[in-house]
Amino acid sequence: MRIRQCWLFSFLFILLSFVVSLPATWAKDTPREIGGFTLGTSISSYQDVVQSNYLKEILVTDWHGFRRGVVSYGTCRYKDEILKITMKYEDRSKKFYRKLLKKFRSKYGPPDIWNGDSFGVVYIWKWHFIDENKNRVSLSLQFNAKNTNETIGNMVKLSYPEKIKEERLCFIHSREQNKQESQKTKHQSPKETDWQYLIPR
Numbered sequence: 001m002r003i004r005q006c007w008l009f010s011f012l013f014i015l016l017s018f019v020v021s022l023p024a025t026w027a028k029d030t031p032r033e034i035g036g037f038t039l040g041t042s043i044s045s046y047q048d049v050v051q052s053n054y055l056k057e058i059l060v061t062d063w064h065g066f067r068r069g070v071v072s073y074g075t076c077r078y079k080d081e082i083l084k085i086t087m088k089y090e091d092r093s094k095k096f097y098r099k100l101l102k103k104f105r106s107k108y109g110p111p112d113i114w115n116g117d118s119f120g121v122v123y124i125w126k127w128h129f130i131d132e133n134k135n136r137v138s139l140s141l142q143f144n145a146k147n148t149n150e151t152i153g154n155m156v157k158l159s160y161p162e163k164i165k166e167e168r169l170c171f172i173h174s175r176e177q178n179k180q181e182s183q184k185t186k187h188q189s190p191k192e193t194d195w196q197y198l199i200p201r
């Protein structure tokens with residue numbers, strides 16, 4: 001009798017352990033929503049959400065001698081147009097920086113502005129141009145030896161500074177318009193809440 005009871009308890013213990021260890025995805029009430037946002041839905045369906053930045057970015061890695069890069073493009077006046085490119089060279093040495101600077105000078109002439117520090121930690125040279133379409137173009141070459149607030153190593157930036165300003169103003173104006181329109185049709189302010197927003201469901 002004791003053997004049978006021991007076997008029964010062992011069986012129940014194993015069964016209970018199996019049930020407890022079932023994957024969480026098997027739960028009937030799997031939460032997918034919090035704060036009014038639902039996993040798997042399109043962000044464009046939330047009209048009351050204000051976009052946080054006037055530029056969107058894509059990240060590139062291990063790209064033609066660059067270890068990493070960020071390509072920024074417009075979302076308003078210059079929608080989907082690349083307005084800024086920031087690339088970090090694979091070679092982080094000062095020797096490579098000197099070689100780059102020599103080639104930059106050879107191709108574009110002497111820099112227009114020095115933006116580095118006076119301690120020999122961060123070196124930044126800038127060139128300014130106007131292209132065939134009368135767009136202002138900014139080019140900078142940077143070397144950072146040890147300032148942890150900046151990218152360590154070598155980096156190049158290429159941008160349309162005036163277009164970026166116009167893009168920011170367009171974004172602000174568009175955001176204000178959307179805010180006014182949404183306030184006309186909105187029945188509930190995002191600041192107001194109840195338990196359906198506070199508890200995942």
